[in-house]
Amino acid sequence: MEATPAARRPLEDELADIRGDIIRLAALTTEAIAAGTQAFLNGDLRMAESVVEGDDRVDELYHHIENRLLTLLATQSPVAVDLRAVVTMMRINHELERDADLMVNVAKTTRRIYPLELDPRVRGTIDRMGIQASNQTRVAIDAFADSDPNWAAALQDMDDSMDDLTKSLFRHILSWGASDEGTVLQAVQVALVARHYERIADHAVTIAERVQWMVTGMHPGGENDA
Numbered sequence: 001m002e003a004t005p006a007a008r009r010p011l012e013d014e015l016a017d018i019r020g021d022i023i024r025l026a027a028l029t030t031e032a033i034a035a036g037t038q039a040f041l042n043g044d045l046r047m048a049e050s051v052v053e054g055d056d057r058v059d060e061l062y063h064h065i066e067n068r069l070l071t072l073l074a075t076q077s078p079v080a081v082d083l084r085a086v087v088t089m090m091r092i093n094h095e096l097e098r099d100a101d102l103m104v105n106v107a108k109t110t111r112r113i114y115p116l117e118l119d120p121r122v123r124g125t126i127d128r129m130g131i132q133a134s135n136q137t138r139v140a141i142d143a144f145a146d147s148d149p150n151w152a153a154a155l156q157d158m159d160d161s162m163d164d165l166t167k168s169l170f171r172h173i174l175s176w177g178a179s180d181e182g183t184v185l186q187a188v189q190v191a192l193v194a195r196h197y198e199r200i201a202d203h204a205v206t207i208a209e210r211v212q213w214m215v216t217g218m219h220p221g222g223e224n225d226a
Helices: 011-042 045-076 080-113 120-145 151-174 181-216
Strands: none
Touching: 011 045, 011 080, 011 120, 045 080, 080 120, 080 181, 120 151, 120 181, 151 181
16 A cells, blocks of 8 residues: 555654764765875875775765655655755755865875975965865854854855965965976976865855755845745
8 A cells, every 4th residue: 555645754854864864974075085185295195095985985875865855855845944954955965075076186186296295385284274174064064963054154254264275375386486397297286186175165165054044044145035
């Protein structure tokens, strides 16, 4: 006999379970940020390969979450606050999967520039960028886990720090000139790595803004969709 709508699992329980999956995806992503950063700083090819291979776990969980959300939309027909929660989870799921992909790119860059030694100032700045990216991602996911809309503005401020680090690194790289092929190669690859961290930080801001909309129905700037 076909199950009646009343026999379906409550929507709140489904959303709670999916929320837990997204928090697990965030944990995998922040682990990739930390491992990918250390692989790049230390020229550790084994750790870099581990980050690349670990992306399969991220993709598997990402698709699992996406499928659950699509099924929920098709079978539960959420509205109002619940619909905003589903849409927000889809966006956060995507942002976290992209963050992990960006760290795969960082890990692959470790292989591209090996065995070149990183400039000490580059090492210090990239280390700080990795920490900043991890911190912003954790804050954004904490906002999601707690349904706290107040972190959007704070993450915008945190993002300014990442922008400052990026600008500082670019100025330093430009000061190298084009003395030899190895220098040019490292400059280009380091610049790309910096952009990857900057994008991860931007994604954290987006996550917090989506949480704000999920909870309040208000977009940043005050536009109301509720």
